[in-house]
Amino acid sequence: MENSTLISIEALKKHFPTSGGRFTALNGIDLKIGKAEFTGVVGPSGSGKTTLLNIIGSLDSPSEGRAMVLGLSISDLNVKQAALLRRTRLGFIFQSYNLLPVYTVFENVELPLLLLKLNESQRRKMVMDSLEWLGLTDKVKSKPAQLSGGECQRVAIARAMVKRPEIVLADEPTANLDAANSHNILKTMVRLNSEFQTTFIFATHDDKVISYLKRKISLVDGKVEKDEITGN
């Protein structure tokens, strides 16, 4: 693997058992994703976008082939090792934000750091830095219910970024946002990508997201149909 390559996927297949046999969600994927890329896996529903994201995020493992993420073979990781990889080196952004409603913005963003067993002053600094990047320092004590959709997604991004992961995986991050908020969020992610050299990988079919991508990997029926560098 080249030094700048964070993700290396070779002949990756993923099958799911069905009542009639099996369904192949990914059918021989080969790709490499490097440091600081702003990449999107695009395609229609059922094309295998989320399955690919799951495997890169160590939430699932390949049926065949090889998936190396940050030097680790996903197939060889047990449940605890996979959790450790997610906990330390990956960030996740969900379509529905998934903020914990009883906790404040600060506490929601702090959660990943609690799992890393950092001391309180370290946590405080990292959370405040993250909230500053996302322009949320005035919302520290707010609860998710007091925030707009755009603000909630910014908190979710802060939570994903707070531990400075090498890769952030985002599944349809703008699906619940209006156009203005979507652009705002995407601009923020572009800024974070360039500022911290964090690799962003999206699963999306949203044109707004696609318009910001630097690389677009198109999946159709579990195969890479097109892998193109865009003009962004």
Next chain:
Amino acid sequence: MIRFLLKGIFRDRQRSLLPVLVATIGVMLTVTLYCWLNGFLNDSIELNARFSTGHVKIMTAPYAGNIDQIPNDLALTGVDSLMKKLKKEFPAMKWQQRIHFGGLIDAPDPAGVTRSQGPAIGIGIDMLSGDHSEIERFNLEKSLRRGKLPAHQGDILISELFSQKLKVNPGDTVTLIGSTMNGSMAMYNYVIAGTIVFGTPGMDQGSVIVDLKDVRDALDMNDAAGEIIGYLPEKYYDDKTAEQVVTRFNLLFPPSGDKYAPVITTLRKQNNLGQMMDQISQVGAFVVLIFVLSMSLVFWNAGLLGGMRRYMEFGTRLAIGEDYSHIYRTMIYEAVLIGIVGSVSGTAVGLLLSLYLQNHGLDLGSMMKNSSILMPSVFHARITAIAFFIGFIPGLFSTVAGTALSGIGIYKRKTAQLFKELEA
């Protein structure tokens, strides 16, 4: 992480208030029921001890063998010297002589002709020697319904129910017709000093109480008594101490071959009270078991509902790298905390309720109108050291067990489904 969880528990009422309330109610019921059943059985035992068995009882072996027939012809003799020895050798104990007897109580009209008559069970106790302990033991002052307590030889107390049946009143003369210790007929006149209500249906039917000396005079039982009753210094019966008294007594009075020599027995070995005492120790375990099972089911369900409610939270925590066992452990920590808080508050409320029941009791007299068993009609709770801890078993165990069962569902979550599950 602990602080993070605590914040979640305190802020989310459905996660804290509801389970704590359930635990509190369950623990309160456990503690109260345990104390009340404990008091119920102890009251029954102590009532038997006060009126019948003592904590230990000395009789002749033949008397003990036929005790249901009240065989005064087999009574202890030479009791004055025996009493002196007992008081010397067991100074901490209270010893009392008693004579049980049966007979007819005859109520004559002014001409001396029988007006009414009824069978009576009587007891001769020390009421006029100046020692008030038997009066207190039988709670006679509070039991007095009409008239006054005996103040002179020849006075008799008669149960209120029996007095109504015989249509006699305080001041009237009645005649006891029975048999002496030697088997001859005994007739003895008494003046009714007062009527009493014992509060124990078994004794309110047809009982009379007479001073010991009057019974001795009536039944030719000078220096004799059916039984000598001993009470331990502690308020409640303790089998171990009673057995120590028995062992010492048997050393002081070794078997001599005399058929009428005194023999001693403990409360536990009389009137099937041993069985009742065993029940006391089983009661706690039984109550706890019932509440552990029922509360575990409640918490299992509450845990399942909570798990559904927190589905998104657990999914998010799994996705960001918390492993299954850590989430499961945090659920158990929360359950332990809720269990402790619920147990402490439930125990406090339960003890307060038990204290009230210990002081005031619960009157079940109306339910036992026709009972002939020697049982109190007012049942009190009894708070023991165990009551301070017993609630923690269902309180803690059931919250943890319920959560542990419901939490297993965490391990069934597939991380590969998380993006899908967390979409909605």
